[in-house]
Amino acid sequence: MAKDFRVVGGNDGLETILATIATATVLEAGDLVGLSSGIITKAVASDTAIAYCPYGSADGEVKVEISKGNDFMLEGTADANYAVTDKAIFCDLVGTTTLLIDLGTTSTSVFNVDASENAGTDASTLNVRVKIALPLI
Numbered sequence: 001m002a003k004d005f006r007v008v009g010g011n012d013g014l015e016t017i018l019a020t021i022a023t024a025t026v027l028e029a030g031d032l033v034g035l036s037s038g039i040i041t042k043a044v045a046s047d048t049a050i051a052y053c054p055y056g057s058a059d060g061e062v063k064v065e066i067s068k069g070n071d072f073m074l075e076g077t078a079d080a081n082y083a084v085t086d087k088a089i090f091c092d093l094v095g096t097t098t099l100l101i102d103l104g105t106t107s108t109s110v111f112n113v114d115a116s117e118n119a120g121t122d123a124s125t126l127n128v129r130v131k132i133a134l135p136l137i
Contacts, residue, residue, distance in 0.1 A: 003030025004099040005052060008129060010072025014054060016065045017137060021057055025064075029056040032099050033066055035136055040064055045094050045102070050110050051136040070132040073114060078103050078128045082120035089113050090133055101128050110134045 007014055019033075021040045027033065033040045034047030043050045052067040052074060078101040079094050090109035094102035101111055113119055114129035121127060 003028070004095075005030050005032060005074045005076040007052070007054070007072050008075040014052070014072055015068045016054065017068050018063045019051075019066050021062060021064045023060050023062055025057060025061075026059050027053050027056045027064060029054060031056065032093060033064070033136070040066060043093055043099060044096065045092060046108065047093065047110065048108050049134045049136045050093065050132055052132065066136065067132070068135075068137045070135045073129050073131055075127050075129050076101050078120070078125045080104055081123045081125055082128050084122055086113050086128075087119050088115040091130075100125075101130055103128075108134070 019040045031053045032043035032050045033053050034043040055065055057064040080103050086103050091111050092102040092105040092108050093110055094100050111130040112133040119129050
């Protein structure tokens, strides 16, 4: 299964920390995560801060590795076609099973769309680049 998000730029190594998850929480590599009552959960649209989960976690695990800071760029799929005018905008996360970049919404503004020539392909939802604007850590 393809990752929802993947790291495509930034520093040479992704700085991470170990965080607590509930034993029944299953995260796939490439998921984004939020925090609920001090426990890491798969991110949802209402999260006001998020992190990237590079390796995921299996049922029964109590710790998961998550990104620290936002010195990296992520590439994911948008919920609507990317347009050049989307460069550098702040936007949200949407989805439950598959997490998407919500280009048309700014209620939480957890993402900042890349401003470079590699930010996305006009009229396509694929390979849109964002930075986490509001990191958990």
